[in-house]
Amino acid sequence: MTTAPPRRERPHGLRDFYEDPDVTVASGTPRSLRQARMLAEALGPATSGARTVIDIGCGDGSAAATAAPILAGHRIIGVDWSQDALKRAHAHIPYAVRGELTDGGLPFRSGCADAVLFSEVIEHLVDPDAALDEIHRILRPGGHLMLSTPNLAAWYNRALLLAGVQPVFSEVSLRAIHGRPGQEVVGHLRLYTARALREFVAASGFEVVRLRGAPFHGVPRPMRPLDRLACRAPSMSSILLLHARRT
Numbered sequence: 001m002t003t004a005p006p007r008r009e010r011p012h013g014l015r016d017f018y019e020d021p022d023v024t025v026a027s028g029t030p031r032s033l034r035q036a037r038m039l040a041e042a043l044g045p046a047t048s049g050a051r052t053v054i055d056i057g058c059g060d061g062s063a064a065a066t067a068a069p070i071l072a073g074h075r076i077i078g079v080d081w082s083q084d085a086l087k088r089a090h091a092h093i094p095y096a097v098r099g100e101l102t103d104g105g106l107p108f109r110s111g112c113a114d115a116v117l118f119s120e121v122i123e124h125l126v127d128p129d130a131a132l133d134e135i136h137r138i139l140r141p142g143g144h145l146m147l148s149t150p151n152l153a154a155w156y157n158r159a160l161l162l163a164g165v166q167p168v169f170s171e172v173s174l175r176a177i178h179g180r181p182g183q184e185v186v187g188h189l190r191l192y193t194a195r196a197l198r199e200f201v202a203a204s205g206f207e208v209v210r211l212r213g214a215p216f217h218g219v220p221r222p223m224r225p226l227d228r229l230a231c232r233a234p235s236m237s238s239i240l241l242l243h244a245r246r247t
Contacts, residue, residue: 029066031148031214031239032119036067038212038243039115039146046073051114053077054138056101057121059085061092067117068093074114079106101131108138115144123149123169123188132204139246145206147242148214152191155226155236156219167191168218182218194235197242206244213237 043051051074055064058078068076078089078096089096099106101121116135122128135145150169151157157167166172166180171188192200198208213231215224216238231237 030217031241032063032066033070034212034214035117035119035146035148035241036070038210038241039067039117039144040070042144042146042209042243043071043074043115046071050074052112053115053117054079054106054108054113055093055117055119056099056106056135057081057119057124058089058093058096061089061096063119064089064117065092101125101127101134103130103134104137106134106138110137111140111143113138113143114140115146118145118147120148120150122147123190123192126189128190128200129204132201132206136205136246141246143246145201145242145244145246147197147201147244149192149197149240149242150188150216151194151213151235151237151240152196153193153235154216154238155230156223158236168216192240194240197240201242201244205247207247209243209245211243212241214239214241 053071053074053076055076055078058064058080061078064076064078076093078093079099080086080089080096081098081100083098086096086098097107116139118135122131125131139145152167152169154168160167168181169188170180170191171185172178174185174187177183177185194211198211202208211234213234214237215227215231219227219238227238234240
């Protein structure tokens with residue numbers, strides 16, 4: 001006689017979902033490295049003065065730990081909503097605090113940050129407008145925003161939509177995958193094309209400096225060379241990496 005595995009309790013809402021330790025809270029290393037290199041180029045060497053970099057939505061801190069050697073000499077502070085994620089983040093970065101992307105929800109004074117890392121967060125938000133307003137508040141004038149998010153118009157998503165299949169990265173439920181490839185539920189609420197992301201960030205008080213592409217670790221191995229090639233045309237890449245400055 002076999003015993004059925006215990007049924008996993010379904011999340012009651014977004015807060016319960018993100019406090020679940022089984023939910024992924026880390027991005028892939030390749031795009032974390034690309035984003036860190038873009039920021040290091042923008043900030044310049046720490047010999048000209050250490051800068052404060054705030055990693056909003058730091059998750060378990062692994063992305064900040066990956067970026068730290070590239071941003072050597074600069075101060076990185078992690079922020080997350082999830083208490084579970086923050087417990088894990090303390091193992092990777094020296095400073096990690098709780099905060100929310102609401103009006104005054106981040107525990108920092110206005111204009112205190114030289115740069116904000118905003119990796120794979122915006123697609124999870126109910127109110128991305130309020131989030132960019134709060135990021136605009138804590139950045140100094142001319143401060144840098146490094147934002148990454150999955151691309152709705154990734155090369156394979158275009159083909160999937162033509163075939164009537166739900167695109168990768170998009171989700172219709174927090175409880176299970178329906179109508180698209182993949183098995184992992186990660187809580188995406190919003191997706192952007194390159195054009196939409198540029199326009200949205202510019203309308204939120206930022207000047208878009210550049211947009212680059214990055215590969216996605218979940219692409220099947222035989223298709224990864226094509227995924228890397230697509231990065232040459234960011235509008236078709238798996239991941240969008242946007243660099244903007246506060247105006």
